[in-house]
Amino acid sequence: MIAGHVVRTPLVPTITLSNDAGVPVHLKLEHQQVTGSFKLRGAANALLSLDPERRARGVVAASTGNFGRALAFAASQAGVPAVICMSKLVPGNKVEAIRALGAEVRIVGTSQDDAQEEVDRLSAEHGMAMLPPFDHADVIAGQGTIGLELLEDLPDLETVVVPLSGGGLLAGIALAVKSANPRARLIGVTMERGAAMHASLRAGMPVLVEEVESLADSLGGGVGLANRHSFTLVRDLVDDVVLVSETRIADAIRFAYRQEQQVVEGAGAVGIAALMAGLIERPGRTIIVLSGRNIDMNRHAEIVSGQPAEATRA
Template identity: 60%
Template sequence: MISLDDIQDANRRINGHVRRTPLAVSPSLSEICGASVGLKLENQQTTGSFKLRGATNAILSLHTAARKKGVAAASTGNHGRALAHAARAVGSRATICMSKLVPDNKVFEVHRLGADVRIVGNSQDDAQKEVERLAEEERFTILPPFDNPHIVAGQATIGVEILEDIPDVNTVLVPLSGGGLAAGIATAIKSKHPHCKVIGVSMRRGAAMKASLDAGRPVEVEESPSLADSLGGGIGLDNQFTFAMCRDLLDDIVLLSEAEIAAGILHAYEREREIVEGAGAVGIAALLSEKIIRPAGPLVVVLSGRNVDMNLHRRVVNGEIDPFGGDK
């Protein structure tokens, strides 16, 4: 539903606006897996997550008049931060709607970058309804966090970089929420290397894309606090792009407990010297939990972001495996 040409256009468009992130081999994970494991360090992106790629591509694709009017989006934090940054860079303004479940540190950063922030309801769906109301009243352009071809094409540039660094990659583990990252990377990778497996990884609590794929259509899920807060939220009952792309392109989906996600955060910190949020740690967690069949060749794990509340991070690395209680 997006083409290789779309991805190449996005790659050219965002060049100079976002960072080409490193891909570092992990000796510890390579030893555990018996195969080379590389870490795609999107946690080192300018705004602390991969979201800057899609947001920048989408903003730069708008006509001048639309940029002048402003943009709006619902967000679990990282898309809002990225969109605020990208909008400010081109002289536009961003209005970001977030639910009460979004951590304070992420809300603060969106404020800091100059966006108008609205806290609405207890779910991503509640925040999206407010976005739609504001867009109707203010004539903002809605730039959603995942279900938009320019957003997906921007995230797909990660796949382009992975193939440039490891042309014979056998498996890619991608955090999975609304599907923009997973769908984009899968499109880029499989267009050049169709036999490479792309596996989505999410938390057990409220995995909307997995529930939707199991149901054969987009469905709503109950949102709960999770270490992988960035993976929360629904995919939209009127999802136009990412549901079908994930259905057709992903080879598997792995779900993790909070304890397993905590182990991924801890490993990233102690063994890789990387600070990652829960969503960014799920690929590592999937390997540590042995939920990924041992790969036959090079494997890449996408560390999608670092924007974790540092008090929460400290609690996890000090051994608190489920700060929110419940699922072990």
């Protein structure tokens, strides 16, 4: 359904990481997607799957930035009104990028949960279709097309390293990859600060986690206490989840730029951070998904120049 609406992103070998890890390592350049992140796949699939009459009433979503940008783009292409609700923690560059695509932006509270309350109200009062950024079957299916591409490009893959937030990306890729290759290992990587899915997996159920600023701002937000899909899929299909520090995220952003000539945001760099830190045991033939590039370029310049790894400034 999304063919023609998204880019089939390249899978490229990385000599430096391969030499450091002692195994073949490839990078999935999903940050080269049209809107700068993988989110367009799920957003486009969910939007196009809506009944035309419901779609015409408009769509609404909560976002930490990248899903909102993707949904705003997909909605503009389809001529559909869109409202994106975000918290005050979302960096300004991501907010402005969404506005530039014609979507209405609402800044609500200091967490993804606060933004979701506004989404629920708009959906109930105006009949807008609510499209969650990760916990939605069509969104997960859209993200799963990445896994299909990985299998086509590197059928003998052994380990796939994927950024982890609400779990839509990791769940979709894991479903696709493990269906064809059950022995493949799927590793989720997230930041140490406010890692909601990691905390929920440890608790055995979705739990609330305080949102705090992080270089990996796109990985912020909760998983939803009423999570229907992504928590269970991540719990059942993913082999391990590892955490990386702010310093390691900054190092990975710097490495991606200097060694790979790739501009990636903090969330997109966490897989590189985990591999560089030796947190992926026995990786074998490895793919690292670079999930997004939507970083404030002034902040990127600071990180690349070696300034301290402090939290992203909105």
